[in-house]
Amino acid sequence: MNLEEKNIYNIANGIIEDKKFFMVDFVFRGNPKEWIIEIFVDGEKNVTAEDLAELNRLINSRIEDNVLLNSRYRLDVSSPGIERPLKFLKQFPKHVNRKFDVSYFSNDETKKLSGKLVRVEGDTLVFLSNQNEISINFNNIKKAKVIVSFS
Numbered sequence: 001m002n003l004e005e006k007n008i009y010n011i012a013n014g015i016i017e018d019k020k021f022f023m024v025d026f027v028f029r030g031n032p033k034e035w036i037i038e039i040f041v042d043g044e045k046n047v048t049a050e051d052l053a054e055l056n057r058l059i060n061s062r063i064e065d066n067v068l069l070n071s072r073y074r075l076d077v078s079s080p081g082i083e084r085p086l087k088f089l090k091q092f093p094k095h096v097n098r099k100f101d102v103s104y105f106s107n108d109e110t111k112k113l114s115g116k117l118v119r120v121e122g123d124t125l126v127f128l129s130n131q132n133e134i135s136i137n138f139n140n141i142k143k144a145k146v147i148v149s150f151s
Contacts, residue, residue: 007068012039012059018077018133021047024080024087040080042091047079087146089138099147105140
């Protein structure tokens with residue numbers, strides 16, 4: 001991470017945390033003629049379009065005020081979207097009663113399950129799959145993705 005990227009990351013992360021959200025991903029790409037900064041934000045509650053617009057304005061203003069980039073750039077602040085796997089334990093509680101595809105480590109092998117998240121108990125996620133409750137420690141999860149349901 002170069003100095004410009006690190007400064008932008010730190011400023012953005014501070015603003016995001018001040019607003020009681022958390023950064024899920026930070027992508028700094030492009031070239032010195034035009035940078036693209038993508039910041040993905042989530043929260044323990046749902047993130048609204050108004051929240052994202054406010055974060056975008058605040059981060060953009062701080063980049064401009066501190067002249068962190070001397071070239072053109074595009075700043076995109078968005079929520080991770082349903083297609084992205086969940087990365088942090090604190091993302092799971094708001095998805096209780098939703099269906100998931102999960103791959104996880106168990107006894108030195110990778111297992112998969114499709115099931116409904118029924119509860120979060122500390123670091124343990126409890127899924128219901130084929131009428132069986134399966135408890136998985138968050139640290140053993142390789143990938144967990146919410147399944148979109150239109151019913």
